[in-house]
Amino acid sequence: MNITSFAPLAVVLPILGAALTFLLIHYPRAQRAISIAILSLTLLLECWLLASVWEGGTAAVDIGGWLPPWGIVLVVDQFSSLMLVVSSTVSLAVLIYATGQGMADGDRDAPVSIFHPTYLILVAGVSNAFLTGDLFNLYVGFEILLTASYVLITLGGTGPRIRAGVTYVVVSVVSSVLFLIAIAMIYGATGTINMADLAIKLGDLDQGTRTLLHVMLLVAFGIKAAIFPLSFWLPDSYPTAPAPVTAVFAGLLTKVGVYAMVRTETLLFPGDALNAPLMVAALLTMVVGILGALAQSDIKRLLSFTLVSHIGYMVFGLAVSTVAGLGAAVFYVAHHITIQTSLFLVTGLIERRGGSSSMDRVAGLAKLSPVLGVLFFIPAMNLAGIPPFSGFLGKLGLLQAGVELGTPLAYALVIGGVLTSLLTLLAIARVWNRAFWRKPEDAEHPDPVLLAAPADSATGDRAGKTNVTLLPRTMVGSTLGLVAFGVALTVFAGPLFRVADQSAEEMLDRSPYIHAVLGEDAPVPPVPPAAQPGPRQQQGQSQGGGK
Amino acid sequence: MSVNLTLLTVMGALYACGIYLILERSLTRVLLGLMLLANATNLLILATGGYAGLAPIFDKDTPAGDYNDPLPQALILTSIVISFAVTAFMLGIIYRTWVLARQDEIQDDAEDRRVAETPSFDAEDDSVIPVETSEFPLAMVGPDEAVTIMSGDRPVRADKAAAEEQPGSLNVDPRPEGGEE
Numbered sequence: 001m002n003i004t005s006f007a008p009l010a011v012v013l014p015i016l017g018a019a020l021t022f023l024l025i026h027y028p029r030a031q032r033a034i035s036i037a038i039l040s041l042t043l044l045l046e047c048w049l050l051a052s053v054w055e056g057g058t059a060a061v062d063i064g065g066w067l068p069p070w071g072i073v074l075v076v077d078q079f080s081s082l083m084l085v086v087s088s089t090v091s092l093a094v095l096i097y098a099t100g101q102g103m104a105d106g107d108r109d110a111p112v113s114i115f116h117p118t119y120l121i122l123v124a125g126v127s128n129a130f131l132t133g134d135l136f137n138l139y140v141g142f143e144i145l146l147t148a149s150y151v152l153i154t155l156g157g158t159g160p161r162i163r164a165g166v167t168y169v170v171v172s173v174v175s176s177v178l179f180l181i182a183i184a185m186i187y188g189a190t191g192t193i194n195m196a197d198l199a200i201k202l203g204d205l206d207q208g209t210r211t212l213l214h215v216m217l218l219v220a221f222g223i224k225a226a227i228f229p230l231s232f233w234l235p236d237s238y239p240t241a242p243a244p245v246t247a248v249f250a251g252l253l254t255k256v257g258v259y260a261m262v263r264t265e266t267l268l269f270p271g272d273a274l275n276a277p278l279m280v281a282a283l284l285t286m287v288v289g290i291l292g293a294l295a296q297s298d299i300k301r302l303l304s305f306t307l308v309s310h311i312g313y314m315v316f317g318l319a320v321s322t323v324a325g326l327g328a329a330v331f332y333v334a335h336h337i338t339i340q341t342s343l344f345l346v347t348g349l350i351e352r353r354g355g356s357s358s359m360d361r362v363a364g365l366a367k368l369s370p371v372l373g374v375l376f377f378i379p380a381m382n383l384a385g386i387p388p389f390s391g392f393l394g395k396l397g398l399l400q401a402g403v404e405l406g407t408p409l410a411y412a413l414v415i416g417g418v419l420t421s422l423l424t425l426l427a428i429a430r431v432w433n434r435a436f437w438r439k440p441e442d443a444e445h446p447d448p449v450l451l452a453a454p455a456d457s458a459t460g461d462r463a464g465k466t467n468v469t470l471l472p473r474t475m476v477g478s479t480l481g482l483v484a485f486g487v488a489l490t491v492f493a494g495p496l497f498r499v500a501d502q503s504a505e506e507m508l509d510r511s512p513y514i515h516a517v518l519g520e521d522a523p524v525p526p527v528p529p530a531a532q533p534g535p536r537q538q539q540g541q542s543q544g545g546g547k
Numbered sequence: 548m549s550v551n552l553t554l555l556t557v558m559g560a561l562y563a564c565g566i567y568l569i570l571e572r573s574l575t576r577v578l579l580g581l582m583l584l585a586n587a588t589n590l591l592i593l594a595t596g597g598y599a600g601l602a603p604i605f606d607k608d609t610p611a612g613d614y615n616d617p618l619p620q621a622l623i624l625t626s627i628v629i630s631f632a633v634t635a636f637m638l639g640i641i642y643r644t645w646v647l648a649r650q651d652e653i654q655d656d657a658e659d660r661r662v663a664e665t666p667s668f669d670a671e672d673d674s675v676i677p678v679e680t681s682e683f684p685l686a687m688v689g690p691d692e693a694v695t696i697m698s699g700d701r702p703v704r705a706d707k708a709a710a711e712e713q714p715g716s717l718n719v720d721p722r723p724e725g726g727e728e
Contacts, residue, residue, distance in 0.1 A: 136622055140625065140629075143629045147629075147632060147633065150633075150636055151636075154640060154643075157643050159647045159648065160657075162643050162644055163644075163653075163654045163656070164656075165640055166574060166640055166644065166653060169633070169636070169637060169640065170569065170577055170581070173581050173585075173633055174569065174581075174584075176629075177585060177588055180588050180592070180626060181588055181591060183592075183622070184588065184591045184592040184594075184595050184619075184622075185591075185595070187592070187595045187619065187622075188594070188595030236656050236659065239658075295665075297662070297665070298658060301658060
């Protein structure tokens with residue numbers, strides 16, 4: 001009896017919590033207590049899973065005792081357990097933030113009674129997608145989290161949210177249909193949907209069929225991960241949702257898509273068959289995304305565009321597909337989940353204090369609320385990749401991997417990465433100059449809230465009081481906690497990079513995963529013949545061995 | 548593997564109609580398109596199961612090849628349930644759009660339009676820097692009005708205060724700034 005046999009609890013606990021909170025829909029206090037307790041419990045379990053995988057290696061759980069490849073398996077390896085821990089930490093912080101907001105506002109802006117069960121279901125879907133070792137179960141996990149997200153993005157049913165929700169729902173459903181078609185075709189071609197079994201059987205298909213299946217999966221996941229040119233839906237739909245919802249979407253949903261892409265690329269279709277198109281997509285995602293961000297005047301929309309842009313970095317690491325590149329991508333995913341979520345949470349606070357999230361209306365916040373300034377500044381610099389923050393370390397790892405690979409396309413990506421990082425700094429600096437340093441009178445359409453509380457010494461107390469009423473302590477506290485977690489990722493970047501590199505090594509090796517699912521005597525196929533292990537693969541191996 | 552040609556033709560027709568419908572602007576048609584796509588995909592999954600055969604209930608006299616493949620049908624069942632839920636939700640959204648906007652069409656994103664129409668001139672970044680950069684807002688006051696402002700706890704006439712800020716002013720009074728005697 002191993003701790004990993006409790007892995008299904010990471011999915012089951014939030015679902016049970018959702019049922020409980022739904023029953024207690026008229027008791028908001030009990031709802032809050034239960035959902036926070038359930039998520040904390042899940043987080044503890046996941047930390048334990050990560051620790052046990054760190055020592056004991058990859059492990060698989062057969063659901064209901066059905067043996068793979070027939071039954072559904074959950075696989076706990078270093079990558080999935082790391083993602084679980086980071087995503088649960090982030091969702092716990094957002095949950096506390098949301099309860100703070102609910103307690104301060106009541107049900108006016110967002111009906112919190114419905115929020116709790118839906119949110120827990122979303123967390124269950126995310127955990128399921130991270131853990132599953134079965135392609136159809138991955139589809140079900142996606143559908144669980146997407147259906148919950150449909151409800152969350154249209155929470156309250158106001159005009160703008162419904163308008164944004166329609167785009168979001170239609171695009172998500174189309175991507176799900178594409179994914180389902182891909183699953184059907186894969187089942188038709190191989191007769192299995194177990195991922196470890198597929199890793200063995202897909203290698204026997206001929207090159208054309210394999211490429212078709214590969215592209216189908218990548219397009220379906222690319223829509224979910226918002227990779228250019230499949231990213232158009234994201235900046236339109238995310239910003240209108242309530243602040244905690246946007247924050248958790250930005251942190252988790254696109255990363256689930258990236259996670260699925262990493263699994264596809266490493267486990268199902270190893271080799272470098274589609275690496276060149278992926279690199280081009282990564283370059284375009286980075287550059288086009290950040291150029292979009294520069295044109296925005298609303299902070300939430302600007303952050304949505306930086307979100308798209310930085311997905312490009314993760315695809316960059318994935319496309320390089322050496323141990324160094326993949327490890328840096330894993331590190332970057334963990335970093336970016338935390339940072340992007342905290343930035344959206346701070347933007348929610350800015351909206352409360354400044355009355356708006358538009359840069360034409362907000363100004364002078366550095367003086368009105370220095371705490372807000374600090375909370376924004378740290379993750380913002382982290383996102384832009386200023387040393388010594390984790391954003392810098394992640395980008396450095398990616399650039400090193402790119403230079404090591406040394407093809408012209410890789411150099412183009414390195415240049416694009418540096419350029420994107422600088423443009424991110426520009427976009428963030430514009431927000432800082434306008435919302436924090438500018439005087440409220442200088443704003444184009446200053447919000448009455450800002451002018452009502454002049455921040456000079458005589459009325460300093462009054463401004464202080466406004467801060468307290470507009471910024472509940474729970475919300476500031478949870479944001480502070482998440483920003484601190486982001487800083488902790490910087491402080492403990494060494495161990496984290498070791499976990500990331502080791503998980504990258506395991507994913508490229510594939511044998512731990514296949515052996516954990518199908519038993520020790522399962523054959524691990526070589527990388528398919530069409531994709532000869534070129535210099536990049538050997539380089540990656542020797543590089544990994546050196547560490 | 549042989550497949551049912553009628554089913555495949557129906558599947559192709561459903562896909563074609565579905566794709567045509569989701570490209571419309573009317574939300575109801577988009578929803579119908581999504582339903583057709585989902586059903587076409589169900590047929591595709593069914594086709595991947597191969598021959599139609601006996602119900603997959605174990606009987607020791609039947610050879611293994613005669614059974615139907617039960618897995619695709621389980622997948623179809625799941626996907627029917629999911630598309631059912633999504634369809635119900637979409638109907639709710641469409642009804643809400645109708646209640647709010649009295650139209651059954653996808654609406655433009657107002658913020659997108661605004662950003663597209665924004666002139667390239669940016670008041671914050673591109674405007675000429677004013678000569679008067681002093682803290683004292685003389686621009687708001689006419690020249691004849693005598694406005695006093697507080698410098699620390701000392702009342703000063705605004706124009707004098709501004710003059711003190713100008714380069715080369717005679718503000719060489721040894722008293723510390725803020726007006727302490």
